[in-house]
Amino acid sequence: MEDSESLLPPLQHAHTYVAGEDGSRLKKVARGFGLTNTEARIPQPNVRVLPLALKLLWSDDTLERARMHSVGTLADNERLDDYGNVHRTMTVRRRRRRRGEGLVPLGHVKPDYGGDLSNLFEHPSKIDEGDEEDEDDDDDDDEESVDETIDVEVGGSITAAVFGIIKGTIGGAVLFLPRGFQMAGYALAIPIMILSTASYLYSANRLLECWRVEKAKAAMIDEIRALLLEGSPKMYGSTKAGEELKQQPSEGGKLLSYPELARRAFGSGAFCVELGIATMQFGVCLTYLIFVPQNLYEATHQLFGWEMSKTVFLVCMVLMEVPLAWIRDIRRLAFFNFIATLLVAYGLFSCVVLAFMEIAKDPELTYLDRLADLPPTNPDTWILFIGTAFFAFEGCITLIVPLQGAVSREEDKQRFPKVNQTVTSSIVAFYIFFALTCWAAFGSNIKTALTASLPPGPYATSVQLAYSLAILFTFPLQAFPAMEVVFHYTAHGAIKTDPSVRKKLSIQATLIVCCLGVVAYLAIDYLGNVVSLLGSLVGIPIALVFPPIMHNILVRDLSTFTKVLNYSVATLGVVIIGVTTYITILQWDKGAG
Numbered sequence: 001m002e003d004s005e006s007l008l009p010p011l012q013h014a015h016t017y018v019a020g021e022d023g024s025r026l027k028k029v030a031r032g033f034g035l036t037n038t039e040a041r042i043p044q045p046n047v048r049v050l051p052l053a054l055k056l057l058w059s060d061d062t063l064e065r066a067r068m069h070s071v072g073t074l075a076d077n078e079r080l081d082d083y084g085n086v087h088r089t090m091t092v093r094r095r096r097r098r099r100g101e102g103l104v105p106l107g108h109v110k111p112d113y114g115g116d117l118s119n120l121f122e123h124p125s126k127i128d129e130g131d132e133e134d135e136d137d138d139d140d141d142d143e144e145s146v147d148e149t150i151d152v153e154v155g156g157s158i159t160a161a162v163f164g165i166i167k168g169t170i171g172g173a174v175l176f177l178p179r180g181f182q183m184a185g186y187a188l189a190i191p192i193m194i195l196s197t198a199s200y201l202y203s204a205n206r207l208l209e210c211w212r213v214e215k216a217k218a219a220m221i222d223e224i225r226a227l228l229l230e231g232s233p234k235m236y237g238s239t240k241a242g243e244e245l246k247q248q249p250s251e252g253g254k255l256l257s258y259p260e261l262a263r264r265a266f267g268s269g270a271f272c273v274e275l276g277i278a279t280m281q282f283g284v285c286l287t288y289l290i291f292v293p294q295n296l297y298e299a300t301h302q303l304f305g306w307e308m309s310k311t312v313f314l315v316c317m318v319l320m321e322v323p324l325a326w327i328r329d330i331r332r333l334a335f336f337n338f339i340a341t342l343l344v345a346y347g348l349f350s351c352v353v354l355a356f357m358e359i360a361k362d363p364e365l366t367y368l369d370r371l372a373d374l375p376p377t378n379p380d381t382w383i384l385f386i387g388t389a390f391f392a393f394e395g396c397i398t399l400i401v402p403l404q405g406a407v408s409r410e411e412d413k414q415r416f417p418k419v420n421q422t423v424t425s426s427i428v429a430f431y432i433f434f435a436l437t438c439w440a441a442f443g444s445n446i447k448t449a450l451t452a453s454l455p456p457g458p459y460a461t462s463v464q465l466a467y468s469l470a471i472l473f474t475f476p477l478q479a480f481p482a483m484e485v486v487f488h489y490t491a492h493g494a495i496k497t498d499p500s501v502r503k504k505l506s507i508q509a510t511l512i513v514c515c516l517g518v519v520a521y522l523a524i525d526y527l528g529n530v531v532s533l534l535g536s537l538v539g540i541p542i543a544l545v546f547p548p549i550m551h552n553i554l555v556r557d558l559s560t561f562t563k564v565l566n567y568s569v570a571t572l573g574v575v576i577i578g579v580t581t582y583i584t585i586l587q588w589d590k591g592a593g
Contacts, residue, residue: 061334063164069402071484158412168396175450177435184385187376196389203547265550276542280395281482283534289520299464318517324476325509336473343470355441370440391535448528536580544573
């Protein structure tokens with residue numbers, strides 16, 4: 001055994017610092033690695049160790065940025081480069097050591113250990129006497145904190161985009177579907193949901209193709225500008241043509257969004273698209289102002305036996321939403337959106353649980369028996385469900401383009417349309433299951449606001465309160481795009497960071513929320529009608545009519561079949577708008593509930 005050990009090569013560079021050893025050498029090594037500051041040695045929490053899904057829900061602001069970018073709005077610390085990519089400036093604090101007259105970043109001073117780190121814990125071959133310090137010296141006097149501003153391109157993963165689609169699609173509108181299914185009958189409601197989803201995805205893909213074409217075209221234009229403009233590092237040859245280019249604005253340096261694509265396709269006619277987007281988002285907020293007072297009325301009646309007027313809750317909600325509508329950077333609301341997401345998930349899960357609990361009360365009838373007993377059609381009111389089906393998407397087609405643009409990796413950009421189809425189809429499949437289950441459980445007397453149809457009890461009350469709180473948090477996110485469209489025309493060219501301009505915008509936001517409150521007061525008992533009318537009059541145009549026409553204009557070399565199909569879809573949308581809007585108004589009393 002001793003002989004075998006004697007054959008082993010002697011261990012080198014394996015001993016470490018021991019008591020009594022020269023402390024200045026070890027201190028110099030630590031200083032070279034930036035370890036002389038005590039604070040630097042304190043372990044800091046690393047958010048990267050959190051599960052990706054939890055991090056995306058908790059701190060990701062992809063959806064909030066998408067809502068801002070959907071109407072061409074940038075945050076104060078964001079800018080666009082020449083290719084239309086969004087960049088964000090960030091300020092970071094770094095520690096630097098004074099070295100002579102200048103500042104040297106910590107970690108850049110390297111002691112001489114013979115050219116490598118193999119003898120890190122041996123005495124260095126050279127130590128300048130001036131660098132040797134006593135162990136008790138305070139190195140903090142030689143350090144200085146410096147703020148540096150860095151510029152990073154904003155981008156995220158395909159997973160963040162998926163969460164953005166889910167959070168942007170699933171909201172309060174899903175609670176209106178069980179009543180909609182009851183008004184149509186399952187034999188008509190299911191095909192209508194499938195066809196509305198197919199047409200929505202068709203238009204979304206058309207929008208994304210328009211985005212890709214315009215993105216590529218803008219990049220080509222800016223490359224040509226770089227070749228022709230004098231002074232450009234890529235310039236060569238004659239610059240005569242570059243003189244004319246100097247007078248023309250670059251199309252690349254613009255944020256591509258649904259309204260911007262409409263402007264390039266329709267010119268001044270893009271006003272109709274912006275009006276549709278604003279009306280849809282304000283309409284969603286209007287349904288929130290009707291839904292929450294109904295919920296709180298039921299909850300307080302169940303908890304305390306109070307018979308408070310819904311108007312009281314409406315006024316309270318308006319007073320709460322007014323200051324939230326003043327926020328111009330809704331990324332600050334990412335945490336509240338996270339809370340709202342959890343509350344919505346709790347509410348939907350609880351509604352399904354309560355539905356199955358209600359079904360289980362009658363052991364003689366199974367779940368399938370309940371479904372079989374549902375009426376397949378309702379010839380009197382089925383057409384009202386068409387508007388409700390399109391309203392279920394809550395205008396989220398405006399988020400598709402900014403979510404596509406937020407994906408950083410090129411291969412993920414190519415995958416995004418397919419991923420969007422899969423995620424949206426899965427959401428709609430859940431919608432159908434949810435609507436059928438709740439309808440089968442709570443019967444034909446189900447109300448438009450599903451939470452008002454839940455069996456009385458603490459569990460149902462918790463669902464009503466949870467959904468009310470979620471809607472309160474979601475309201476400013478839904479209102480923001482519509483507010484920005486209004487501000488674009490009322491404060492065009494104004495510097496929105498100016499305090500006086502911000503004050504004027506806040507006053508306008510206050511007036512808009514109050515006007516929505518007045519309309520909600522007038523329609524407090526007609527939630528079903530409002531949902532159907534908004535879906536028909538506003539939801540269908542922005543999701544079914546405009547995108548196919550824009551595709552025909554912006555994308556060249558389309559086949560005749562594609563052009564005809566686009567115009568056919570748009571024409572069908574116009575016909576549906578006219579028919580459903582007319583019947584919704586004609587049957588106003590039947591849609592109430």
